Amino acid sequence: MQKDHIPAILANLKIDALNDMQLASLEANKHHHDVILLSATGSGKTLAFLLPVLERLHVTKKTTQALIVVPSRELALQIEKVFRQMGTGYKITACYGGHLRETEENNLIEAPAVIVGTPGRLGDHIRRGNITVDTIETLVLDEFDKTLELGFQEEVSFIVESLPNVKRRQLTSATEAVEIPEFIKLEKPEKLNFLPEDGAPTERLTIKQVLSPENDKVETLFRLICHLGNRSTIVFCNHRESVERTSAMLSEKGILNTFYHGAMEQRDRDSALCKFRNGTVNVLVTTDLAARGLDIPHIRYIIHFHLPHTEDSFVHRNGRTARMEASGTAIVILSPDEKLMPYVPADIETITLPEKAVLPEKPKWVTLFIAAGKKDKVNKIDIVGFLSNKGKLKKEDIGLIEVKDFFAFVAVVRSKVGHTLEMIKQEKIKGKKVKIDLAR
The missing domain is CATH 3.40.50.300 (P-loop containing nucleotide triphosphate hydrolases)
Structure with a gap:
């Protein structure tokens, strides 16, 4: 990644500028093979390790070059989402328990440049030969304090031992309260500590x-x-x-x-x-x-x-x-x-609570469940078009849309949802009849 790519990435992410912690991470990763980054939750650690990962990817290599290990499926999905929003042109795949392994295996056939996943599922793919481990040169352990907790240690150790050619390691955490095991194989790591002394900035x-x-x-x-x-x-x-x-x-x-x-x-x-x-x-x-x-x-x-x-x-x-x-x-x-x-x-x-409790107003939105997703070639634009044309909704009547592999969720204005459901119940998305109902 060239330096002049950063403004385009920040524009894609709708971020004005990198913060001090992110700049320090970029600089440290240029001069050190192993970096430990400690910074508070919500301070932007994801971008702080993704940018150095991106700097080391080679566009000519059609192999997996970086592996990111995380403690939860939600974090894996979040990192995958941010990386895609960056608009790098590189492929990323998330692997985690609760996701169809067959879907992941298909995604791994054409090797993604970056794989992010939970220890158990990554270990499973490595044992099955679905991940080419020899080409991985960058390893990231995000929220490593949680990833190294009892129950994950054995699997993380297996993953690290399975990567013979790792040259660079990044570890991130929002807490200092954990010892890093020897099997991670850190060599003279550079430690960046951006943690506030009391765990959270008191003024906020x-x-x-x-x-x-x-x-x-x-x-x-x-x-x-x-x-x-x-x-x-x-x-x-x-x-x-x-x-x-x-x-x-x-x-x-x-x-x-x-x-x-x-x-x-x-x-x-x-x-x-x-x-x-x-x-x-x-x-x-x-x-x-x-x-x-x-x-x-x-x-x-x-x-x-x-x-x-x-x-x-x-x-x-x-x-x-x-x-x-x-x-x-x-x-x-x-x-x-x-x-x-x-x-x-x-x-x-x-806080002294009032004697009389008054119920808050109901939120403006309700969520629809759509039984079709990325694997059905349905995207956000398809959903907006369908709800606008067949459900007669205006743009401002449609809120946040999230499209998963086999289903999607879309927020619709509460006052119009009944009428919309009635209008679309016999209609098709991309020529296919799809179940659409209020999300449970």
Whole structure:
């Protein structure tokens, strides 16, 4: 990559300029084979490692040249999306559990320049001979602290041992609290530490508390969400069962929300995140799975419904808000039997909730599920054309569209969705009858 390519990439990403951390990463990677980058969640680490990766790709080589290992499928998809938006001309493929292996195998037949994936699925492809390991010269471990946690160590070790010709390594993390194992084979790494001393820039992140009069905090959570209004909010629980129970109880009380955790089917996870991203729901109830890797802009509030088990977890949850230059608020709900964690200042503001809870207005959008995607040769332009021509929607009636391999989601103005569904129920997309309905 030549330096004059960077302005075009930034224009494609709608970014004005690289920040100090990204510039430092570019410079360090020019002079060092191995670089460790520590920087807060939301500070732009993805671009900070993708640009150096891009600098090392050779357009004449039609082989896989870089491998990016990540702890979650959502992070893999996010990196794939950013790389494609950069408009480099190079092919990238994401490999992760919950994705059809046959689809990935087809994508790997013509070797992508860059592969991004989770340890288990990457290890599986390497064992099956689907990835040509000899040509990979750049290895990235993104969120390496999470990737190296117990359960991934063995698989990551296998992957590293399978790459005989790696010349450069990049490791990134939003925390310093992990030792890097010897099997990574770092040699005199350059360490860039852009972490704020207290884990989050205080001028942008405000921490507050709400005192629940009862040990069962759902009623307090309900009143708090009513008080906050129609703002983008993530509610963190410690267990999957609690996530579903809390989401259901909020629904019963009239709060539109969706839930998200690791035991859900991939399509349901995609649907939940899409509805939260496109504004169909403003409340996402989730486990710590959503504390990393989800790049959802403009999240205003983080609510700790359950207290996090560790300071690290607290920092990562809070990292979903106050991203880049935006401000955000993290709110801890305390029952009578609970005390603030020792790493939270004792003098934080206590929110007093109004006696009367007023339900927020319903969001403007609803999400449609379309049972066709990239593999059916359906893209965003096809969907906009179909909804405009057959559903009689105006451009401003159509919101965010996300197209996956075999299905797609599209936000439509709530006031017109019933009429639109009626008009398109007998119509075809690209000559094919496709199921279209409200997303579950």
